[in-house]
Amino acid sequence: MKIIIDAMGGDNAPQEIVKGAAMALSQDRELKVVLTGDEAKIKAALAGLAYDPARLEIVHCTEVITNDDAPTLAIRQKKDSSLVVALKMLKEDADAAGFVSAGSTGAVLTGALLRVGRIRGISRPAVCPALPTAKGGKVLIIDAGANAECKPVNLCHFALMGTAYARAMGVKEPRVGLVTNGTEEHKGDPLHQESYHLLKSLQGIRFVGNVEGRDIMSGDIDVAVCDGFSGNIALKTAEGTALAVMSVIKQNIKASFAAKLGYALFMRGAFKKIKKVLDYSKYGGAVLLGIEKPVVKAHGSSKAESVCAAVLQVRDAAQSGLVGSIKEMLSGVDLEIGADA
């Protein structure tokens, strides 16, 4: 399986991206990677790393798209950028199974839309990250920020795509909740009220009704359907709260001599594990669902470990036949909902 990696995207590119790619190669002997970017810099980053050169290809490009670039303009103009070259290859090379970038979210999304294309019937592809739950599992948030404005039909597509992805991750009958400001049927603004009624009768998903923000990480749902605006706020509030809680814990441990001693003697290991569970960037990135081939947007601050996780994540998505499953789900639903908005 061949995965393309944007070697120049992200805060720690190309060093950590290249290192992550090499890590992924050593973890999966069937894997091939293509790194797009500045060849000299990629080769410098590869120096000293142990990897199988037969399974690593470099495609040289002269440009880089940064967070300061306006996404649409950059995708159209920077034709020799590591992102655009990678996406062109993803579209044209039948062997290319998926793509990973830690670069600008806007540019990755716009580029995937313009250069790879949407799945027929999906008007709005969505960003779909996973968060840990209180019960030790994972929950998908879809859409976590691709679409600040949505229509009810988009939320139905999010529910279908989230269900397909949760299944690909091994959840047999994913429970889908609509995130609103209350659990009652009439809650929310007109967008969410109408979406509730469409979701209730949507075939192919297991809709459990409206849920609140506090239910997202409870472990009681597998897919949290959101409009991209409030989904982004939910995702980032969860991220910020986890950081704030850990910071409050640290402060209180530091402030107590006994707790400090207990931590040093007994708890360091447990806390390392806790941090790993809570740091969602550690297990890869957010999948863009609704694109013709799997694309994973890794966190901008990704280090090698996260890049490696993102590469394995996009491999898993490709291997599970995710795009095919989404198409199959779409073909099973009412035309009115399955059609473009």
Added chain:
Amino acid sequence: MKIIIDAMGGDNAPQEIVKGAAMALSQDRELKVVLTGDEAKIKAALAGLAYDPARLEIVHCTEVITNDDAPTLAIRQKKDSSLVVALKMLKEDADAAGFVSAGSTGAVLTGALLRVGRIRGISRPAVCPALPTAKGGKVLIIDAGANAECKPVNLCHFALMGTAYARAMGVKEPRVGLVTNGTEEHKGDPLHQESYHLLKSLQGIRFVGNVEGRDIMSGDIDVAVCDGFSGNIALKTAEGTALAVMSVIKQNIKASFAAKLGYALFMRGAFKKIKKVLDYSKYGGAVLLGIEKPVVKAHGSSKAESVCAAVLQVRDAAQSGLVGSIKEMLSGVDLEIGADA
């Protein structure tokens, strides 16, 4: 100072409400409380409690509004309910300085609007709870759920009222952030884009620009302005995440013998403190801002300690002259924004 308390609202009414009222009386010798509700039940709950009977009045009512009642209908029809009787007294008794209820949020909000009235110039009162921050302070979220649909002028009012309340809580120049799906100026849907521009030129507030969900609890802002829909999702996601994080920590401590021992020997005390900091219901409730007198909605699951905190919170709001400060701030801003929407 006289505070009215709905003795029948909340999951633990009237026992814990009455107990909380007695606690508040013992903590403030200047305080008087009026309990509205079933006199026999209130008296039964008072039995055995130490309190000054000269500062506690019971006003008997025969009805109770529950979470199952439709708010507007209940406020109009259940005229002898503990909530409606309390609100009538709050409006008519010049000595009544504020009101606390742990009952249905919808009923408390609707009742306050219909029976006590809005501050002139505020078209949409808002719910304003405080959350702990990573830096040990507090942050206000406004609106946390009163208005699922908002206009830009409402968000400006939220910014003004939040600023007034943060000042009343001792923050000299409260930093106000607009919660959107990114920090750039153009982020968000049209509501938030337009609100950004209004807030930028709004007199009397210290607007620091757009913030993301992860910034809410960072300690870098004092007032998080939200539309009521996404504000509710942010608040409840924060609540749920804090619970999920604590649960992950518990699981990991239990799973490790060393960590379990360290916890038992050294860390129990620190964790009790941590839980207290994180449990926002412990320090009172959410103030309804934009009502002619201070109203605090305590958490439905409030125990005596939280009820006591909510009573002292509404006392503080009244003593600080919060309603007057909001009126003053409104008189200082452009008519276009200060006027009813």
